[in-house]
Amino acid sequence: MVEFGVNINNREPLLMESYTVETMMDLGKRTEELGLDSVWVGDSLLDRPRLEPISLLGHLAAQTDDVKLGTGCMITPLRDPLQFLQAWNTLEMLSDGRMHLGACMGPPTPGCKEQYEALGLDYRKRAKMLEEQLEIFKQFWREGELNYDGDIYQYEDIDFRRGPEVRDLAPVQDEPPIHVISNPAHHDSASDDVVNRAAWRIVELGDGWMAAGLGHAPEEYRRQNDAIVKYAEENGYDPEDTHNTFQVTMTIDDNTQAADEKMKEYIKTYYPHLYKGKDPLEWGPSGDADDLIEWIETFKDAGVDEFILRFGGEDAHGQLEQFVDEVLPSFD
Secondary structure (H helix, E strand, C coil), rough: EEEEEEEEEHHHHHHHCCCCCCHHHHHHHHHHHHCCEEECCCCCCCCCCCCCHHHHHHHHHHHHCCCEEECCCCEHHCCCHHHHHHHHHHHHHHCCCCCCEEEEEECCCCCCCCHEEEEECCCCCCCCHHHHHHHHHHHHHCCCCCCECCCCCEEEEEEECCCCCCCCCCCCCCCEEEECCCCCCCCCCCHHHHHHHHHHHHHCCCCCCEECCCCCCCCHHHHHHHHHHHHHHHHCCHHHHHHEEEEEEEEECCCCCHHHHHHHHHHHHHHHHCCCCCCHHHHCCCCHHHHHHHHHHHHHHCCCCEEEEEEEEHHHHHHHHHHHHCCCHHCC
């Protein structure tokens, strides 16, 4: 059965007067009340500034009971691995084991490069940084300590135990799920080598794949999914163990023209440096319930296991309610 979650959009309180922090938190709580599967927040430091995700997830953990919580996605190379593990393990304890890490290196944009440079990090090495970090996270969660000798990171006999602790600073889950981001076609670099490297990263270093920005290209989503399945089968993994998530911006309105205009305005506001020459459909569908059902069916057939929905416009709450009433029943 396909799953649905909501990205409550932790950038939007900085963009819209009517979308307050309270509005954002209420959307997360309402997502759980309506029976959806997950709540997600995004990450960016300087490229697209927003509320900091670790702090926000801690608040969400206190405001919800059962819904999965995650990042879609977190640019982990911007963070020190040890400090990240301290924070993420804390979130695991606060949420009683509900955390899902969507991890990425960030897009190939000037704004993302600026973030790395501002922190004194080498933007050109971001892919290697991400890969080593995922290895580090997995090792620590499995073994409770780090002994790691990489090109970028080195650790010897590192743990959070000093003797008097009565419990470990460790995740509640045996191993918090990691969803590795890959959007090669979205960034004009969709060579076979890039797609296959992403498949390796997803299967070997993660538990799932997270994509975005392919709303107009189900064939590209299927292409990456096929590469994941092929790599898994050829290397002794079960492809069914990879959970495919798809982040999508959508607008729903009985008036399809109004939905389209709402989507255009939202994308133009959110991505001013990416908007020119781009089709809003890249980010996802707009239209009435039937339009959205058809679009979801197309991507479900392409391999999506879970859709993470971001509703475009100031009426996100109303759109969520309409989606649950008119679209969700088609996928029960």
